[in-house]
Amino acid sequence: MNYIVFEIGLAIALIALAGLLSAKLRFSVIPFYILVGMAVGPHSFEWWHFDLRFIESAPLIDFLGRIGVLFLLFYLGLEFSVGRLIKSGRSIAVGGTIYIAINFTLGLLFGFVxxxxxxxxxxxxxxxTISSSAIVAKVLVDLKRTANPETEMILGIIMFEDVFLAIYISVVSGLVLSGSSSLGGVLLSASIALGFMLLVLIIGRKAVPLLNRLLNIRSNELFLLVIFAGLFIIAGFSETIHVAEAIGALLVGLVLAETEHMKRIEHLILPFRDFFGAIFFFSFGLTIDPFSLGGAVWLSLGAVALTLLGNFAAGMWAGHSAGLSPKASVNIGLTIVARGEFSIIMANLAKAGGLLPIVQPFAALYVLILAVLGPLLTKETKVIYKGLDRVFKLSRLNREKQKG
Incomplete structure (x- = not known):
C-alpha cells in the first residue's frame, strides 16, 4: 500500500532526531542530515525487519529538497543585496578574486591529475572551490566572532563566491545539461547566463519603488503567496533557458533585498529555509550508496588536503592584501574551509547530466569531512596559529610589518 504521508512523517522525525543529536554534541548539523539520509536510503538495508528505505517517497523528498535549494539561495540573496555587493569595496573584490583563483585552479589541477x-x-x-555559507555564518555566530576585524573579509569572500557561483553554475549547467563542451557552447552559455542575470537585476532595481508599493500587503498569508509566486516563477523560468533554478532564486533574493520589505521577507522566509533546507541535505543522503564511498576515499582525502592548503594560502594572501595581521589571516583561511550546500548542488548537477557516478560519493565524502573539520578548525584557530607561528615565524612577520 501507499503510505506516502507516513513515510514523509518518518523522514521528518529522523531529520529532527539528527538535528537534536547535533545540537547535543554542539556540532554542525549538515553531516548529521546527510548521514541519516544515507543510513535509511534506497541503497541501505532493512532496519529491524522494518523497511525504512523511503523508496516510494524518494521522488517527493527529492522535490522538497529542490525547494530547499531555492530557499537557501533566495535567503542568501536577501542577506547579500546588490547594493552591499557594490559597496563592499576593493579589498573584498581583491580578497575574493585571490580565494577563487587559488582554490579553483587547484580544483582543476586535481581533476586533471x-x-x-x-x-x-x-x-x-x-x-x-565554494565554501558553505550556512556553516560559515553559523560558526561565526556560535563563536561570537562577528565583530572580529577579519569577519568583514570573510563575509566579503562569501559574497564574492556567490557572484562567482551564479555565473559558474549557469555556465556549467548549460554545458552539462546541453552536452556542449565547445568554445562556442561555453560562450553561448555564459552569454545567456550573464544576460539573464543582468536583465533580472537591472529590471529589478529599477522596479524597486513599484515593488515597495506592490508588497505593501497587510496579510502575511497574501504577502507570502506573492513572494512565493515570484520566487518559483523566476526560478522555474531560469531552468527553461538552461540556467540553474537556484540562480533564479538567488536573483530574486538580491532584488527583493533592495526593497523596504526585506526584513519582513527575511523573518517570514526563515522557517521555510530551515525546514526545506534540512530536507535538502537529507534527500542528498538518500541518493548516496554508503557501500560506494570506499571507491572515493582516496580521491576525497586528496581533495580535502588540497583544500586545506589552498584555503591557508588564500587566507594569508587575502588578509595581507587587506592589511590584516597574520593571525587574522589564518582565521580567514580556517573559517571558510567548510564545504556544504553548494558542493552538493554541483554534485546533483553532475548526476542530472549523467556524468561519471564517482562524482556523487566523492562529493558526499568530501563535504562530510570538511563539514566536520571546518567548525573544529575554526574553533581551534588559536592553537593552530601558535603551531604555525613556530614553523613560519608569523609573529615576526607581523612585527616587521608594523615597524614598516
Whole structure:
C-alpha cells in the first residue's frame, strides 16, 4: 500500500532526531542530515525487519529538497543585496578574486591529475572551490566572532563566491545539461547566463519603488503567496533557458533585498529555509550508496588536503592584501574551509547530466569531512596559529610589518 504521508512523517522525525543529536554534541548539523539520509536510503538495508528505505517517497523528498535549494539561495540573496555587493569595496573584490583563483585552479589541477574528463573536471573544481555559507555564518555566530576585524573579509569572500557561483553554475549547467563542451557552447552559455542575470537585476532595481508599493500587503498569508509566486516563477523560468533554478532564486533574493520589505521577507522566509533546507541535505543522503564511498576515499582525502592548503594560502594572501595581521589571516583561511550546500548542488548537477557516478560519493565524502573539520578548525584557530607561528615565524612577520 501507499503510505506516502507516513513515510514523509518518518523522514521528518529522523531529520529532527539528527538535528537534536547535533545540537547535543554542539556540532554542525549538515553531516548529521546527510548521514541519516544515507543510513535509511534506497541503497541501505532493512532496519529491524522494518523497511525504512523511503523508496516510494524518494521522488517527493527529492522535490522538497529542490525547494530547499531555492530557499537557501533566495535567503542568501536577501542577506547579500546588490547594493552591499557594490559597496563592499576593493579589498573584498581583491580578497575574493585571490580565494577563487587559488582554490579553483587547484580544483582543476586535481581533476586533471585524477584523470577525469573535461566536464567532470569542471564539476570537481566547483565542488572544491565554494565554501558553505550556512556553516560559515553559523560558526561565526556560535563563536561570537562577528565583530572580529577579519569577519568583514570573510563575509566579503562569501559574497564574492556567490557572484562567482551564479555565473559558474549557469555556465556549467548549460554545458552539462546541453552536452556542449565547445568554445562556442561555453560562450553561448555564459552569454545567456550573464544576460539573464543582468536583465533580472537591472529590471529589478529599477522596479524597486513599484515593488515597495506592490508588497505593501497587510496579510502575511497574501504577502507570502506573492513572494512565493515570484520566487518559483523566476526560478522555474531560469531552468527553461538552461540556467540553474537556484540562480533564479538567488536573483530574486538580491532584488527583493533592495526593497523596504526585506526584513519582513527575511523573518517570514526563515522557517521555510530551515525546514526545506534540512530536507535538502537529507534527500542528498538518500541518493548516496554508503557501500560506494570506499571507491572515493582516496580521491576525497586528496581533495580535502588540497583544500586545506589552498584555503591557508588564500587566507594569508587575502588578509595581507587587506592589511590584516597574520593571525587574522589564518582565521580567514580556517573559517571558510567548510564545504556544504553548494558542493552538493554541483554534485546533483553532475548526476542530472549523467556524468561519471564517482562524482556523487566523492562529493558526499568530501563535504562530510570538511563539514566536520571546518567548525573544529575554526574553533581551534588559536592553537593552530601558535603551531604555525613556530614553523613560519608569523609573529615576526607581523612585527616587521608594523615597524614598516
Amino acid at each position: 585524477a584523470g577525469l574528463p573535461f566536464l567532470e573536471m569542471l564539476i570537481v573544481a566547483g565542488i572544491t
